[in-house]
Amino acid sequence: LLLLLFSRRRREGEPPLIKGWIPFLGKALEFRNDSSQFLQQLQKCHGDVFTVLIAGKYMTFVMNPLLYPAVIKQGKQLDFHKFSDAAASTTFGFPAVNTGKFPGLSDKIQRSFQLLQGCALNSLTLKMTGNLQLVLKQDFLSSNVVGRECDWRQEDLYEFCERVMFEATFLTLYGRPPQTNMDVHTQFHRESWIDVLLDNFRRFDAMFPLLIARIPIVLLGRIKSIREQLIRFFHPHRMAEWTNPSEFIQARTELFNQYDTLKDLDKAAHHFGILWASVGNTVPACFWCLYHLLSSPKAFSVVQDEIMGMFGEKEPETMTREQLEKLIYLESAINESLRLSSVSMNIRVVQEDFCLRLNPHCSVCVRKGDIVTLYPQSTHLDPEIYPDPEQYQFDRFVENGKMKTEFYKGNQKVRYYHMPFGSGATMCPGRFFALNELKQFFCITLLMCDMQLTAGQQHATMEKSRAGLGIMPPANHISFRYRVKKCLQTQ
Numbered sequence: 001l002l003l004l005l006f007s008r009r010r011r012e013g014e015p016p017l018i019k020g021w022i023p024f025l026g027k028a029l030e031f032r033n034d035s036s037q038f039l040q041q042l043q044k045c046h047g048d049v050f051t052v053l054i055a056g057k058y059m060t061f062v063m064n065p066l067l068y069p070a071v072i073k074q075g076k077q078l079d080f081h082k083f084s085d086a087a088a089s090t091t092f093g094f095p096a097v098n099t100g101k102f103p104g105l106s107d108k109i110q111r112s113f114q115l116l117q118g119c120a121l122n123s124l125t126l127k128m129t130g131n132l133q134l135v136l137k138q139d140f141l142s143s144n145v146v147g148r149e150c151d152w153r154q155e156d157l158y159e160f161c162e163r164v165m166f167e168a169t170f171l172t173l174y175g176r177p178p179q180t181n182m183d184v185h186t187q188f189h190r191e192s193w194i195d196v197l198l199d200n201f202r203r204f205d206a207m208f209p210l211l212i213a214r215i216p217i218v219l220l221g222r223i224k225s226i227r228e229q230l231i232r233f234f235h236p237h238r239m240a241e242w243t244n245p246s247e248f249i250q251a252r253t254e255l256f257n258q259y260d261t262l263k264d265l266d267k268a269a270h271h272f273g274i275l276w277a278s279v280g281n282t283v284p285a286c287f288w289c290l291y292h293l294l295s296s297p298k299a300f301s302v303v304q305d306e307i308m309g310m311f312g313e314k315e316p317e318t319m320t321r322e323q324l325e326k327l328i329y330l331e332s333a334i335n336e337s338l339r340l341s342s343v344s345m346n347i348r349v350v351q352e353d354f355c356l357r358l359n360p361h362c363s364v365c366v367r368k369g370d371i372v373t374l375y376p377q378s379t380h381l382d383p384e385i386y387p388d389p390e391q392y393q394f395d396r397f398v399e400n401g402k403m404k405t406e407f408y409k410g411n412q413k414v415r416y417y418h419m420p421f422g423s424g425a426t427m428c429p430g431r432f433f434a435l436n437e438l439k440q441f442f443c444i445t446l447l448m449c450d451m452q453l454t455a456g457q458q459h460a461t462m463e464k465s466r467a468g469l470g471i472m473p474p475a476n477h478i479s480f481r482y483r484v485k486k487c488l489q490t491q
């Protein structure tokens with residue numbers, strides 16, 4: 001089988017084929033080390049479309065955004081859920097949903113995603129404001145000596161974003177486990193369950209790229225038992241006692257209960273998968289946005305003025321979706337950080353041998369089982385679309401006082417110019433919630449605290465080995481200091 005796979009020859013009409021010299025692995029190692037640089041080099045040599053053997057899969061990369069629409073609208077011969085469904089079930093440990101054992105489950109899961117949008121987003125937004133304030137206040141007041149809560153404290157910037165976003169997002173989506181209800185005015189300590197959960201989550205996330213690449217979990221040391229602990233955390237008996245879960249999680253719990261064929265731990269594994277989806281990208285996104293804002297005094301002051309213009313100088317009790325939508329400089333700053341840090345790939349599985357018409361002059365033939373991949377990072381860093389693409393320009397997405405939505409390559413309008421959340425039918429269903437919670441995080445932290453990067457440290461660089469998996473985390477530690485603007489205990 002290996003020989004057959006490796007002996008593949010390019011046929012007429014097919015894109016250039018790059019196999020490397022290592023059977024099966026092909027170009028997997030180069031791809032994993034720095035996918036962006038690797039693909040850019042191939043694009044220079046072979047043009048906008050080429051096929052590469054990566055870990056046993058023939059992947060056809062489409063690198064020019066003007067060719068994306070043809071791939072995105074091609075639903076019949078390019079399946080978009082096959083790959084992600086299979087990857088999700090092996091990574092998070094639940095049985096594949098698209099089998100006769102669970103009739104209709106896959107469609108119903110897709111429908112449950114509507115509860116992350118529309119009217120349901122209003123209550124998520126409301127809860128998130130309260131939870132962010134609670135987590136930050138508990139954070140400021142917990143380990144500090146009474147009366148000295150206004151002192152500067154120094155911390156790793158990523159850990160700060162992670163701690164705050166992880167807990168606030170968890171409470172907003174899943175509710176609160178019992179005996180942990182706290183009154184923020186009387187009890188300020190971070191509870192241990194969330195630290196244990198976060199610690200296990202971090203270890204799991206470090207292995208996430210290997211699991212997605214289908215490396216069997218038994219080969220990955222302690223990760224199997226860590227994943228088991230994470231899944232058990234969401235056991236239906238435990239979740240039944242959590243107070244105030246979101247409509248989204250409640251609906252999914254009810255949905256799973258309709259299937260006798262789903263075991264308790266399968267249901268728990270589905271809930272765990274959503275935990276990863278909801279924070280796995282949001283935390284690094286939060287880091288890059290805050291890092292860029294703190295690195296650019298002009299951006300910081302424009303965004304801070306915009307927030308103060310909307311809410312005044314004190315953090316508000318509530319924030320509506322309409323108010324958040326009006327914060328265009330903040331939205332542009334977030335979009336710009338996502339543009340620079342996103343390496344997600346859009347993956348489609350070829351259902352039968354056919355020739356894909358990319359534009360009136362170009363079509364490429366692909367084979368059943370191959371993978372057609374859009375690689376938006378090449379768009380995000382295209383100097384024709386974004387002049388000085390490596391530079392952070394917080395107001396890149398603002399034009400004439402509105403969000404800028406028209407970008408051009410040569411003289412052609414680019415429809416898919418910003419794709420951190422994917423595209424078409426597989427677009428992230430949590431994108432509106434994610435944008436809102438990032439905006440809320442910045443509104444609250446910027447109004448509540450003074451913040452500065454520690455002087456004299458190196459710039460943050462990106463961890464490039466998480467090829468294709470969303471937002472890259474930083475590769476180095478960045479430290480910052482912050483203090484509460486007003487002493488909370490004296491309020």
Ligand code: HEM
Nearest residue numbers: 277278281282285344346420421422423426428429430434
């Ligand atoms: C899927 C990005 C936050 C829930 C995805 C995909 C991307 C993505 C690229 C895959 C799209 C594709 O296959 O083409 C992001 C980024 C986020 C973020 C960059 C933060 C900055 C969230 C949040 C949630 C969420 C807060 C909330 C629960 C999901 C789910 C899927 C998904 C459930 C899988 C959808 C499916 O199976 O069809 N996300 N996401 N995401 N995301 Fe997000």
